């Protein structure tokens with residue numbers, strides 16, 4: 001029987017929806033119990049949010065000033081200690097989880113299962129490889145703790161309605177001194193978060209400059225959408241790299257994805273594989289993006305985007 005411990009992702013006292021997506025993944029292999037672990041300096045508010053996720057049995061909190069910032073090297077030894085008695089330790093396949101979970105796996109002496117997109121059983125998982133071109137089935141030894149990251153775009157968030165108990169957990173492990181928090185640099189934006197937005201508008205190399213990229217922001221604001229970009233747009237310095245969508249950027253699953261001046265390279269497409277409706281605007285009618293787009297507009301983006309925005313009223 002599987003006892004699952006999910007590591008809560010949170011920032012500024014707010015639980016990230018990636019945690020509820022991990023719960024859905026654990027439910028898919030019919031876990032006997034699903035607990036959530038919140039590590040923070042003051043975990044109460046986040047724990048209260050986690051307790052409301054349907055399907056969560058217990059929320060465990062580890063309060064420690066050292067946990068004020070999510071440093072993988074600081075959190076991992078505590079998680080490895082808290083994991084005793086659990087068959088599975090899961091985290092989201094976000095920047096947070098991709099940084100943290102390999103450290104946990106190393107401390108537990110197991111290989112990590114990355115990017116779980118489907119489950120065939122408690123020890124058999126599916127994950128995309130080759131930029132999403134193939135799906136591989138991975139089986140882990142039945143006698144080892146499973147440490148895995150969950151591909152959040154592949155799982156809907158578990159709903160609310162839970163009423164889990166919250167318990168504080170004492171973990172006594174030596175924390176490393178070689179890694180310390182210096183500073184968090186974070187883009188400030190009132191726009192919906194790229195990874196959880198239901199609508200996303202992305203721009204590519206075709207925009208040509210950060211100044212020209214403003215028409216993407218403007219359209220997105222009219223639609224109430226998050227903003228993303230191709231790697232070419234990021235590499236060219238039009239936008240910051242936390243906006244990159246794709247294999248080496250963010251994997252997203254919005255209901256609506258609008259790709260503007262993006263060719264549709266496989267590494268970009270892997271980031272939007274689970275999107276609902278895909279709309280593409282490109283002046284090249286043979287661009288690969290049109291092979292996967294539900295709606296395509298062939299033409300110059302500098303004409304079409306302002307027209308589209310005007311049509312939205």
Ligand code: FAD
Nearest residue numbers: 204205206230231232246247248249261262263268283301
């Ligand atoms: P281009 O391929 O240059 O396409 C620009 C498009 O704009 C063209 O189709 C063109 O027809 C169109 N266009 C030009 N002018 C106009 C106009 N005025 N109006 C309308 N359309 C116009 N890429 C990612 O996006 N995300 C990743 O995470 C990523 N990871 C990678 C990882 C690896 C290991 C590698 C090797 C590559 C990765 N890439 C990634 C890069 C990827 O291969 C492509 O180079 C990149 O996605 C291209 O970006 P683009 O579509 O903006 O540019």
